[in-house]
Amino acid sequence: MSVKGRFTSPPLRLNLGPAGLNFARADIEVYGLDQSGPSYEGRIFLNNPRADAETPPLPENGYAGSFHVYGYGIWPGDIGKDRETRALQSDDIRAPIRKDVIATEAVRAAATRGPDISITIVPVYPGNPPRDANEALKLEGARIVIHEDDLFSDEDAIPA
Amino acid sequence: MANGITIRSSIESLENTPNGLDALRDGYGKMQGISDNRGWIYWSGIHGFAQFMCWHHGRAGMGDLVPYDLFLPWHRAYLLYFEHTVRDQNNDAALPWWDWTSDNAHTIGIPNSFATDPVLASGPMPAIPPDAARQTNRSSADPGGLPTADDVNKLMSLGNFVDFSTQLQDIHDSVHGWVSGDMGVVATSAFDPIFWSHHCMIDRIWCLWQLQNGVNNIPADYLDKALAPFALTVQGVLDINRLGYEYADALVTVGT
Secondary structure (H helix, E strand, O other), rough: OOOEEOOOOOOEEOOOOOOOOOOOOEEEEEEOOOOOOOEEEEEEEEOOOOOOOOOOOOOHHHHEEEOOOOOOOOOHHHHOOOOOHHHOOOOOOOOOOOEEEEEEHHHHHHHHHOOOOEEEEEEEEEOOEEEEEEOEEEEEEEEEEEOOOOOOOOOOOOOO | OOEEEEOOOOOHHOOOOOOHHHHHHHHHHHHOOOOOOOOHHHHOOOOOOOOOOOOOOOOOOOOOOOEOHHHHHHHHHHHHHHHHHHHOOOOOOOOOOOOOOOOOOHHHHHHHHHHHHHHHOOEOOOEOOOOOOEEEEOOOOOOOHHOOOHHHHHHHHOHHHHHHHHHHHHHHHHHHHHHHHHOOOOOOHHHHHHHHHHHHHHHHHHHHHHHHHOOOOOHHHHHHEEEEOOOOEOHHHOOOHHHHHHEOOOOOOOOO
């Protein structure tokens, strides 16, 4: 089920392996991400559900990194239609995508303070100051993926 | 050219070379005035409006169940065909890369020549209902928001091609958003002349990664994938020397 606008996950319990907090890498995966509309930056904050477009993207605010959506914008078949009526098949070039944000130290810092971590995504349009882009964000969800070692296989790297 | 190999240089080096941009300006200018399949609108329209043949991110192709990501090889083929078309108008032209990690880029943003020269500052676009045909526009953000050399250098240690491509694509996506305007969306970005130099930088980064991680470092099941509408497969675009071009100072890292 898609979520539109600001996104905050419920607390996510990390599945740490034998390495514990000494994992090699942690990714924040944002999946089912709509790319059919405008372009924007998705700022990711950990354990800061109050973060918004005015929250400085700094570690002390739980900032873990950003992903960027390069939206399709105009689509000939959609001219005159509302964006909500689009139904995109899985082989459509505008089908939802996944973004993998490498956030190793931010996740480690959050995990050091407790096993449950919430993910908040704040969409912004570029500018000075950046503008809220809540109407652009549409996704299925987000999760944290821990890699015990840095030996990335093709199975690990399913195309995003 | 050297020994039949086209040498791609940076925009900054061409700006600092007397008449360095003349051939590119001449080639682009002529293409922008041609309305048939040798022209700017035709070739730019392959990416977004109206043909939408570009490849971004992992997805299943027609008839496939398993997603794969042809972003890098598809755009390499696209740039190659586009460059050949530019060189049909001026044989001395070569696509220059825009190093958005450089100190200069982080000071001024868009390169001077691409901000002021009429042929390089914008490109013609077809009518896209309800808008009439027009020139492209930009709305760039603060230069400090461009990717850094450190952002790119971190990618060089990612030994898996799919992982590297995924991370590089996000940097790519961020620059499209940074330039904004028509560069900001897939539908219209390729009509902007800076698009080609942005993608030249992306292709150069892939080339630098290949030098460190292997030219043939790509999943085996990608090799025979066709790069439509170009008469090339993924296998055919892995070695840029075989494609007839090279990057000046290929062993020099970004940000210099």
